[in-house]
Amino acid sequence: MRTEPITDASGRQTPVARTWHWGRWLAAAVALAVAARLAYLIVANPNLDWGKVAEYVFHERILSGVWVTIEISVLATALGLILGVLVAIMRLAHNPVLSGLATFYIWFFRGTPVLVQLIFWYNLAFLFPEMVLKVPFTMIGVKWDTNQVMTGFTSAMLGLGLNLAAYFAETVRAGIQAVDNGQTEAAYALGMTPAKRMRVIVLPQALRIIIPPTGNEFISMLKTTSLVYVVAGHDLMTNASQIYKANNRIMELLIVASLWYMLMTAVATFLQGRLERRFGSEAVRLVRGGGLAARILPKAAA
Known part of the structure; x- marks a missing residue:
């Protein structure tokens, strides 16, 4: 003591x-x-060659895979966020058909494994050998070979994006429902349409609730892209697996891939923190100054 x-x-x-x-x-x-x-x-460990790890860290195929991983993560997150907002709005709609379809979408994509979805999209040609886009009631149209369209990259982006949209929809719905009802009533009093109310009043305020889990989903997406190796999407894990299948340096290449995943996760976490601080401080400033609606509603009414 x-x-x-x-x-x-x-x-x-x-x-x-x-x-x-x-x-x-x-x-x-x-x-x-x-x-x-x-x-x-x-x-x-004498069975682990750290010289090979250093040799492959900046290997051309590894760097190419890192870039593809970032591309897939960004594009899939953007697709998932756009669709997630639409599905969340449908989920909250008073139309029972739209609400039911949105509920089914969320249930289906959250209920099936991501790996199954990736393999499904990659093998879509078994169901639809050709993709045809035609003008209704005419013979004008465009035809594509499904195997050429649904490449590993396209299948990965589509499968991950559609799956992520189901989770984003619930996140966006929670953010929308967290906005005070008085904001909505004030927008209705000014004669705003539901679409304008959602775009101008509700969604901007819901951002401070939506952004933190969105950043978490993006970070998770960076690691989930490792599943893309089953469809040969030329991502980091795909290229690393192709290299270790050729030289049998399995553990060394897995360590290389892990180092790059940890680096990308660290950068994404840093950017997420900056984004959260930016929107958090902005939200506090707006509340102290009278709230977001107090600033937007008079402009919208004019």
Whole structure:
């Protein structure tokens, strides 16, 4: 036990006894020892060639796979966010048909594994050998070979984007429902249409609730793209697996892929934090200044 003085507001010092928490120190020492042992077993393993790891970290095919992984993640997230907003609005619609279709969409894509969806889109040619786009009641149209359209990249972007839209829809719905009903009533009082009310009043305020989970979904998407190797999408995992199948350096290439995934996740986490701070401070500023509706509604009414 040790004693440390604490100074109060009047400047008087009061001795306070500090106790040693031996259990905490013991638990920390055991955890460090276990972690150090595991790290040593991996780093000093004679079957692991760290020279090969360094050789392939900046390999041309690995860097190409990293770029494709980023492309798929960004495009799939953008597609999922756009569709997610539409599905969320349909889910909240008073039309029972639209609401039912949105509910079914969310249930179906959340209920089936992502891997199954990727394989389905990649093999779509078994159901539709050709894709035809025709003008109704005419013979004018365009035809594509499905195998040429549904490449590994296209299948990955479509499968991941449609799956992500189901999760984004629930996130957006929660953000929309969190907006105060008074905002909606004020928009109706000004004669706004439901579409304009949603676009001008509700969605901007829902952003501060939607953005944090959206960032989390994007980070998860970066790692989920590793499933794309089953459709040969030329992403990071696909290229790494093709290399280790040729040289049998499985563990080395998996470590290379893991390093790049961790780097991309770290960058995405940093950007997410910046975005959350930006919109969080903006939301606080608007609330202190009278709220978002107080600023937007007079302009919309004019």
